[in-house]
Amino acid sequence: MIQLRCPECDGDMIFNQKTRRYACQMCGLSLTKGEVENILDNMEYDEDPEEKKRKEREEYKNWYFSRKK
Numbered sequence: 297m298i299q300l301r302c303p304e305c306d307g308d309m310i311f312n313q314k315t316r317r318y319a320c321q322m323c324g325l326s327l328t329k330g331e332v333e334n335i336l337d338n339m340e341y342d343e344d345p346e347e348k349k350r351k352e353r354e355e356y357k358n359w360y361f362s363r364k365k
Contacts, residue, residue, distance in 0.1 A: 300332065302322065303335055304323055307323060308320070309332075316328070
């Protein structure tokens with residue numbers, strides 16, 4: 297199970313069965329399941345710097361050769 301962190305204050309978010317919403321224990325922010333899913337989908341995960349460089353080189357190579365056609 298993933299421990300959800302509040303996007304506003306980084307506090308713990310707990311699911312409330314009655315309201316069917318996630319609520320922050322520190323600032324009181326309340327989010328629906330859909331809102332939480334949107335936030336998680338838009339989060340950027342830290343990736344390995346070497347992997348990031350490899351992807352950038354691959355993208356550049358694809359772009360460069362696509363112009364030659």
